Amino acid sequence: MNNVSKSSAIFTGMAAVLFPICGLLLILSGIYLHLVPQLPDVESLKHVEFKTPLQILSKDGHLIAEYGDEHTTPLTYRQIPPMFIQAVTAAEDDRFFSHEGIDPRGLARAAFELVTTGSIQSGGSTITMQVAKNYFLSHEKTFSRKFTEILLAHEIEQTLTKQEILTLYVNKIFLGHRAYGIAAASQVYFGKNIRDLNLPQLAMIAGLPKAPSRYNPVDDAPRAMERRNWILGRMHTLGYISDTQFQKAVQAPVGLSYRGTISEVNGLYLAEMVRDTLVQRFGEDIYTSGWKVYTTVPADRQNAANLAVRDGLIAYDHRHGYRGPEAQHADIDDFHAVNGLEPGEVEQVNPQSINVSLRDGENITIPWSGLSWARKSLGSGRIGLPPQSASDVVKSGDIIRCLHTAQGWELAELPQVQGLLIALDPRDGSLQALVGGFDFFASKYNRVIQGGRQVGSSIKPFIYASALDHGYTPASMINDAPLSFTFGDQVWTPQNDDGEFMGPITLRRALYLSRNLVSIRLLQAQGLDPVIRYMGRFGLPVSQMPRNLTLALGSMDALPLQMATGYATFANGGYRINPYFIDHVTDARGKILFRAQPLSVCSGCDNPQMAGHAPRVIPATVAFQMNSILRDVIVHGTGRGALALGRNDVAGKTGTTNEARDAWFDGYSPTLVAVTWVGYDNPASLGSGEFGGVAAVPVWNSFMEHALASTPVQGWSMPSGLAAVWTSKINGQPTSNSDPDGYMEYLPADQAPQSTPTAPAASGSTATDQLF
Template identity: 40%
Template structure:
């Protein structure tokens, strides 16, 4: 009895000591324990996603890939796999599993090593949220105390859901939802048992058990998970065997990008960082919906790229990127100057031809080499393996073997410089040599490959809704991977003749009309200070003498623009232009302003032209329509200023805006806006009578192919053809296209006819210009999307009248033949004098500065 008594006392004492030790230990570490109350309001770090207006994913920003799932969205088989492997008694213990602790202690005592862990899922959750993976007793003690707190605070299902969404599973995937996307490119419910078991095995060691970097270790771990599931009765023997023998199917999958619009995505990223700060923007799970529709964006990107390739092909072939074998005596290394200039070629990825001489490479060697070469948009690297009379065999990156026929390469006459091209090739060997590393591309998914090269110049395209400034499409260059410089929003380039509508608008506000006669004659202005003369010239150098302003604007007469700014005044014109949103520092205060010496970005120029398109209002460009939380709650909604109370655009967005939108400021009279827009329709359609040999074309006549007389436009070309522009618009859109080299020293040059192609395949011959270089890209885009935008006639405002005038003099006319036409005037500015049909004397026109035909 005494023994039993002492034994009980000893047990009680030890129990009290143990409890006391635990309590003492708890109070000792309590100051260092974090508050688990935060788990009640935990927000997992979720990347920001950017979508088009029609809900297609453009991009995802954030270091961690995470796709949070509720417990009922996670397949039961995956839950079973996790429980069987990590904590089979999860629903039975209180956060600490005494049986698991005893088992781990037994192994420690018998072996002297820690071979088996005792961490429950709750303890792992505590570590993942609040602690580190440091292998220390104090960390395990803290982990246990935090686990007890968690069990008091949350239900078992809440704990399991947090755990499954918090797990680090390798390849920057956090949570089982993200792991399914990263490793298999599918949703959780689409995974096989073998794939589920692979994911369930990752928590033990996401790096060493990774199915991509260490597939064999992953298979072994997967089989352990399957055995545990079989032992727990979660799967049958047959299911076990099928999954046991399954091959490794994991490979790295990025976010499922549905629309490639990286320049727009980067604009959104910058805006979100400015609004919320980098940490919040990248981890807050925001879903940002842009104003850009996916079809418009893709059409703009295709049009821009095809236009650049058309330019590049008519200027000639610059040669292969590299030569892997064959005759190297006359090969100068990298001949594709655009690659060198852009810094696209990494010397580490280049072959060393001298080491191989004339020995052709094997298909495996070629494929391995090509796998290290970049891909830019539609451009794919390829290697020529055989050259025939008028065809060549190539291997394209990915291992595809194709034959380039003659029509795929007959454009490739030698490039000499921007103004000169060599003789057209007669056979494939004039262009290609076996061993050449080249570029190929497809013009569509159905078309065959053709020889290509990285375009030399760059380009940008912007489309805006003029009634509220919402962007409908924006492309900042050929390839974001090649250059992150967004030319649509960052490149201030001289605008050339696209400045003229603003010069003419200032003149109309100063009392001029579209029928005013100006002198289209050369100007020579002596500058005593410099001892030289300024001689602005038309391009081409054709002078028509007295000419109506409508015709001068449509045919882009430089000297007329100079005479107008002289009449209105340089300072007055410069101040007037600031109404259109142009910055004062970007507007030169001299007469060169009239010829486009000002430099604006394509977006700024688009905004300026929107004032004409919408009837005189200045709108602010925007590209974010709304920002939603991870759960779909609207956090911010765009509320742009609008131009009309009942315009179609507001009706389109009526579900988004629950409050009255602000009114955009009027900066130009609706009468002047209408007259400029109507005048710019003549840029496309011209005037006169072709039947009576008085017909004439405006500089944008190629846009007639749209067969829409309600579209206005203006071409622009700068000195030495370094920048080419076209801005075209209707009542529901404004689209600007710019083409030029990033290097300001490079000119766009000129081309001669390639006899291999003829006029049908090479319609542009001569000097590059806004009409020949930028307009075709604009036209290609509009042909794809014009049905989606309003092109109603520009609304005739009050106090604008139409009267019949004489075509030659601009005076009133009583005749109804081809020598007269109807013209619009602000009421009170129409001519009052009728033309004298009997006056046959020569029309000598004298300017105030006595410079007639100098």
């Protein structure tokens, strides 16, 4: 009986153990048979296309901007630093290279948690299981999902190599702050390429997968360092790093350089134009397509344009006095850098300098050379006396702006005035630089392509070009004398800027001296409608032109881009080009999806009207004459500030509207057109003396000096149909080369004398006698 009882007890005990096991196996088998047909095809992992963001690049491949919810930069296995592989396996799965996708010990721990707590807290996932979860599954913590994860991990291990699995893992894992993958995290947290990170930085990134929001160094640096040092300890224990490496690494600071996306080019106004164009054409999918858009803009020219606009507006601001601090004894963290103008708090005021604590904690000294400009702004364009000491300018506790220049730190302030620059290549219309305002984040309004402003005297060259194309010459005499017009009970008596009149004057001198009365007479003589139609050839907005004689003074509104397009016709010898800013687009694999095919100038072609070539819209003779006259604007006229470039192959025209509300300079060389503008968004006077030659020309100079630095001087060649004739600037008639009032003029060949006179010629009748 005892043996029977013992046998029965053994059987009962075995049954108590085996039946649940068998039941569990049956349940697992049922789940397996249910889940296997539903498993996704792991072969798809061999052809993964990551949701990489849209990148906007300069023509030479430098990053301008990145658009998309996920920062992803996929790597190949060879691009993964070996030390990172050691760090991440030490942290996440130290048996990765030896197991077959499943870690029994980790699973046992997870199963115990499920039985005892009803949920899985620690996971037990291998790197392969995490790949299965990240690419195929949700993040819910259920038994069904975990079992599916195990099955997929097994399938993945049978299909892919360890190297392929690890590559998928490091490219997909979320690492906080919109960074997906280690390459993106390297840029986001340290501002570096992953290959340039050191051991402690690699270990810190390896610590992020467990809890990105908890362990990232931006949100919690102490906890991130604690996690990093734990991983370094694991690497040391596993023999991956030496004692010396370990000790040095755990002592290293966080080394954070958080910057989100690394932008190498300051061109967000341009980037926004590109983004908007692509969304309209291709839809919202572009944000995850991995496309790279190469613009036509070289990085160095774009950065030079930004500096030119910034420095020009700061210089204008200096001329009009210091308005005072932005705040007093405020929290410096509430203020942010704007286009290089760093916020700081004045800590100490010395007799001839101040000590300032910047927002990032750096302590600087601003010497007297950086303070002495700050005469107090008294309003209405008035400024106070020059300061004698630093205490005349600031007080301790002032929140100020600081700008670092080549000469050191200086006091600055955020300009209230705005400005812009647009540059393009007149030979094909490709944009070379675009700055739509002082700072994109302060104002996203792109003044180059939005709104439009009165152009002032910048319009005059197009009226003069029409005259040259219809019987006038640069030597034609026109009367600079008073005019008066009556409109009902209103009387309009236009004036020149200087309030004076010069009497009979050549067309050339009238333009480079910007005589208003001459422009009005010239427009009146030709007729409004013919001139407006003619100006339409240049791409100017005909619909915006007033149907009255104020057009001669630039009362119309135009976009800076339209003005640049118009002046390009002079620069290129008479052709109409169409501006464009996207050079080509590639997909994530580098395949070209689009390449621009602009109309380009081909002045030497037998048939310049053929497909692919820009159409001629004004004669080559007229373009050359205008270039010669607009060169004189710089040599003798209102644009003399551009002489600072030291080049004889640049020309242009200033523009200033009533009460100096707008200051323009439209200038160019044979290879580059640049238009600059300075003014207030809500039109107001820029102040006494702030003409185009004062406010806008310096911005143009600064940009062109850099942009043309490597371009040889090359003027415009005189086309056939013209003759160079020594001409009197007094009466516009041919004269001898010994005449002190003579100059070289370019006249139609059929109007040129057969020989140069030996003495000054008497004044004779001209085609414009009716204008007197």
